[in-house]
Every structure is written in C-alpha cells, then in structure tokens.
C-alpha cells in the first residue's frame with residue numbers, strides 16, 4: 157500500500173539499528189511513500205547494526221552522529237542539507253538507552269552517572285537535535301518533528317526504571333520546543349507514545365515478554381506493532397496533520413484508556 161504521501165519530502169531518521177527497530181520500519185515506509193532521507197546513528201551502533209543494508213535498500217546516505225554531541229549534530233544537519241539539496245521537512249528521533257537498566261541497577265539504587273548519561277542520550281538529545289535544526293534554520297515551513305516515547309511517562313511501570321523520567325522530560329521538551337518552532341518557523345513537534353514493541357531497546361526492560369502479552373490483552377485493538385508505528389509517523393510527516401503540534405499522541409491500541417479488559421478479568425477467575 158503506498159499513497160505517495162511524502163513525495164518530495166526530505167528528512168533525517170535517527171535510530172535504525174536493525175530490522176526490528178521502529179526507525180528501520182519507518183525508513184522503509186517513508187521510502188515507499190516517496191520521501192527521501194539521511195540515516196543517522198551513533199558511530200558505535202554503526203558497527204553493531206546493519207544500517208548499510210537499509211541505506212542501500214532505500215537509496216539513502218548515512219551520516220554518523222552521537223545524538224549527545226552538539227558538534228556531531230551540527231555537522232549532521234549541514235551535511236544532510238547538502239545531500240538532500242535544501243531544507244528538511246521531517247525528522248524522526250527514535251533514540252533511547254538507560255545505563256541503569258543495562259547494568260541491572262534498580263530504580264531505588266540508581267548510579268547517578270548512569271542516570272545522567274541515559275538522560276542525555278534519551279531525553280536531552282531531543283532538545284539538542286532541535287536546537288541544532290533551529291539555529292541552522294534547517295526546517296522548511298510546515299515541517300514535522302516526531303520523537304518516540306512510552307506511557308511510563310504518565311503512569312508507573314516498575315521495571316521501566318529511569319527511562320520513565322527520561323520520557324517525561326522528552327515529552328516536555330516536545331511541548332516547549334514545539335511552541336518556539338511553531339511560532340517562528342511553522343514547524344510542528346509531537347511525541348508518539350507507542351505500545352511495547354520487541355526491539356533491542358524494548359527487550360532491555362526486565363520481564364518484557366510477559367509485559368508485552370499483558371499490554372496486548374489489555375488493548376481493545378491489540379498492541380501497535382513497529383510497522384503500525386511507522387504508518388502513524390508517516391501521517392504526522394504528511395501534509396494532512398499540519399495543525400497537530402505539542403501533543404503526546406497515544407498509539408497503543410487503546411491501552412492508555414483501558415481500566416481493565418475482560419481477558420485480564422478472566423485470568424483472575426481461573
């Protein structure tokens with residue numbers, strides 16, 4: 157299915173590590189919808205990942221950037237404009253990593269160096285990306301910027317650890333920067349709050365497999381997949397959502413507004 161929704165639009169996609177990544181599926185879908193883009197990831201992820209394969213498939217160039225480095229981001233923005241031949245219409249921030257989670261530190265036993273690093277990568281990087289785009293006047297009018305988040309920003313999920321705080325910060329940055337980007341440049345900024353999804357970052361969360369089936373049974377429409385997320389992101393990059401900005405948009409099959417589902421009640425009747 158392709159509608160050419162992004163014909164002529166140019167962008168930057170952060171966070172495609174492997175074929176499971178939400179950013180990977182989004183890149184393929186944007187390509188199918190006629191958009192062109194630069195792919196970027198942290199230099200270390202380039203060695204671990206398979207981004208070359210995605211670049212070949214979508215006819216894209218890769219510009220490495222650590223999303224915590226202002227220098228890397230400024231370089232990425234100027235190189236992208238060179239490669240794409242002008243200003244940018246869409247940006248996807250699909251970056252997340254908690255060192256506390258990786259090292260098995262519980263929320264009540266955080267190592268604050270780890271906390272700071274995870275916050276810089278997962279949350280402050282979104283501000284850094286936008287500040288770099290803003291200062292370079294790199295976005296076209298009616299452009300669209302999206303970051304991915306999770307509902308642990310609003311409600312507690314014990315094993316989501318310090319990522320919950322990072323996502324709350326990320327969502328706040330979308331609102332605050334969205335104001336200035338909207339006023340000055342007519343650019344919209346939103347976050348998509350996605351269902352749990354089996355990716356490298358997702359599977360880092362303890363008990364993820366059980367949690368994903370719980371979420372699926374709680375959601376009237378079932379969990380949103382990575383492909384569903386890619387499709388939704390395309391609509392937010394298209395011209396059909398020009399006045400949607402500064403929003404946190406739940407994309408979770410109805411999970412966020414469900415108190416309990418019949419399937420979960422049935423489990424407790426067994």
Ligand SMILES: NC(=O)c1ccc[n+]([C@@H]2O[C@H](COP(=O)([O-])OP(=O)(O)OC[C@H]3O[C@@H](n4cnc5c(N)ncnc54)[C@H](O)[C@@H]3O)[C@@H](O)[C@H]2O)c1
Nearest residue numbers: 171173177178198201223251252304352353355356357358
């Ligand atoms: N998987 C889920 O359950 C889920 C649910 C809701 C939201 N999200 C969010 O979706 C986004 C994408 O994650 P994913 O699930 O596709 O996992 P993923 O592991 O495929 O992607 C995470 C990406 O972040 C990149 N990254 C890490 N440090 C970086 C740095 N310093 N600079 C640049 N890039 C860096 C990684 O290289 C990787 O490509 C994340 O923000 C994640 O929190 C995921």
